Amino acid sequence: MLETLNESHSASDHPALVEIVKVTKIYPPDVVALRNVSLSAAKGELIFLTGPSGAGKTTLLKLLCRQEIPTKGLIEVDGNDLTTLSDNAIQNLRQRIGVAYQDFKLLPRLSVFQNIAMPMEVQFRSPRDIRNRVTELMEKLGIREKQHKPAGKLSRGEQQRVAIARAAANSPLLLLADEPTGNLDAATTGLVMALFQELNENGSTIIIATHDESIYQGTNHRKFELQQGELF
Amino acid sequence: MRFFLFIFTQTLRNIRHSWGVQLMTLFTVILSVLIFSFFYLIYSNMLQAGEKFGEELRLTVYLQSPLNPADQKEFKEKVAAFGKVDKINFITSEQAFQRLAKQLGNDRDVLADLDPAFLPFSAEIYPHKDISNLTRIKEFADYLKNLPGVQKVQYGQAWVERFSHFVKLLRFIVIISGTLLILTTMFMVSSTLRLTLYARQDELKVLRYLGATNSYIKGPVLIEGFALGLFGSSLGLGALFFLFQWIKNHFSSAGFLNLFELRFLPMTNSAIILLGSIMLCTLGSLLSIRRLLKR
Numbered sequence: 001m002l003e004t005l006n007e008s009h010s011a012s013d014h015p016a017l018v019e020i021v022k023v024t025k026i027y028p029p030d031v032v033a034l035r036n037v038s039l040s041a042a043k044g045e046l047i048f049l050t051g052p053s054g055a056g057k058t059t060l061l062k063l064l065c066r067q068e069i070p071t072k073g074l075i076e077v078d079g080n081d082l083t084t085l086s087d088n089a090i091q092n093l094r095q096r097i098g099v100a101y102q103d104f105k106l107l108p109r110l111s112v113f114q115n116i117a118m119p120m121e122v123q124f125r126s127p128r129d130i131r132n133r134v135t136e137l138m139e140k141l142g143i144r145e146k147q148h149k150p151a152g153k154l155s156r157g158e159q160q161r162v163a164i165a166r167a168a169a170n171s172p173l174l175l176l177a178d179e180p181t182g183n184l185d186a187a188t189t190g191l192v193m194a195l196f197q198e199l200n201e202n203g204s205t206i207i208i209a210t211h212d213e214s215i216y217q218g219t220n221h222r223k224f225e226l227q228q229g230e231l232f
Numbered sequence: 233m234r235f236f237l238f239i240f241t242q243t244l245r246n247i248r249h250s251w252g253v254q255l256m257t258l259f260t261v262i263l264s265v266l267i268f269s270f271f272y273l274i275y276s277n278m279l280q281a282g283e284k285f286g287e288e289l290r291l292t293v294y295l296q297s298p299l300n301p302a303d304q305k306e307f308k309e310k311v312a313a314f315g316k317v318d319k320i321n322f323i324t325s326e327q328a329f330q331r332l333a334k335q336l337g338n339d340r341d342v343l344a345d346l347d348p349a350f351l352p353f354s355a356e357i358y359p360h361k362d363i364s365n366l367t368r369i370k371e372f373a374d375y376l377k378n379l380p381g382v383q384k385v386q387y388g389q390a391w392v393e394r395f396s397h398f399v400k401l402l403r404f405i406v407i408i409s410g411t412l413l414i415l416t417t418m419f420m421v422s423s424t425l426r427l428t429l430y431a432r433q434d435e436l437k438v439l440r441y442l443g444a445t446n447s448y449i450k451g452p453v454l455i456e457g458f459a460l461g462l463f464g465s466s467l468g469l470g471a472l473f474f475l476f477q478w479i480k481n482h483f484s485s486a487g488f489l490n491l492f493e494l495r496f497l498p499m500t501n502s503a504i505i506l507l508g509s510i511m512l513c514t515l516g517s518l519l520s521i522r523r524l525l526k527r
Contacts, residue, residue: 067441087446088445088446091440091444091446092443094440094441094443096443097443099441105437105438105441106438107434107435107438109249118438118439119442119443121238121242122442122443122444122445122448123443124234124235124238126234127237166442
């Protein structure tokens, strides 16, 4: 798995897709989640955000998909200043960002297939495209046999894979993964990282927030460590 | 095309997941349309009956003494000075006596020793449609009463007044029930859809995170409202039609209902009720989703 990631192509010569400049996020009343964070990610780059729980990794990912807005600083994704985007522009941008949430955010009553298909349905993709892509993802992540099962009835590891498949469904421009291997065994972690590798090779910029050293140790991708809201 | 396919699929999915509540709302819409259109049906039939009675309405003017042709012409001119009348028939005492005898049938013996002159000379006036409403008829009767030589004017005022009050009461019921039912329907549809949307709040949140546009979220809800209005009013009007047929078949020969021909709501009015319901329900669904999207 690590060897595969080592072979990932370098993106340093590509223009920046993500620009984070001196971003501070303070939750009321005075909880500082991020302090003066600056970071840049090129198109087609894979980045690891590491650090202990509560360091601000999830907050940074939330800022990147415009679930939160920064208290101070500038965030640009694909040239769009996220703090000034209109509602419609935010929705358009979100269609190009895939997010694998730490708490999955699946719809428990919908089936595995329906959950993974959602981002493609939102973009009105053809039923055949949806069927092919969802089937392909389910096979790659080893959840094909669960396709008709409601997501709420899956184990946490299976739910995590559904969340990752959903984030990858549209082959997004930017994929944000929050602790994507937190509930997975080593073999399944390999499947997930292979999928990320493939997406990355096809041009997706990927930011993975994790404290699982096994997935980034020995790779030549950039790693940033967050500690108490500050980036090192 | 694909957009509509997705919206339609999403709508069916939503309905399947909240069919119980949707069914309750559908019943509310059916009942609202049924109650309102039932009163409206009675009202429109009463109006129609009123028109028919108006056409047959006549005022009988009893005169103090018989009129010769010259006086009759003068009398006609005076009557016409108030407003247009369709015709005026003068009835002599003899003619009135014969009519009375005919009406008495086998009991005409009671008239045997009576002189026809005890019945006064009279004029039967058939007013034009323009003066067929109660206020105008009253004014007309008062005008006739004040003409020289007039003894008494009769037009079955008590009955006409009662009928007019009844139609007024029906109009009031239609307006009040219509307003209340419009408000109830809108409130019910909007509240029910809002409840189902609250139940789907997590889903809507996830859809927003996945980049769903407002039209993607609003579309199915609007179609739900539209479908509730369409099916609710169609079934409501259908139920009214069966009720109407049942009443017609069972009661049309009964005394009061035999006086006029029962008619179902005209096509235009049915279409207005149908379109109105669809509009109200769609508006109700729009209100519910707008409030939720603002949150």
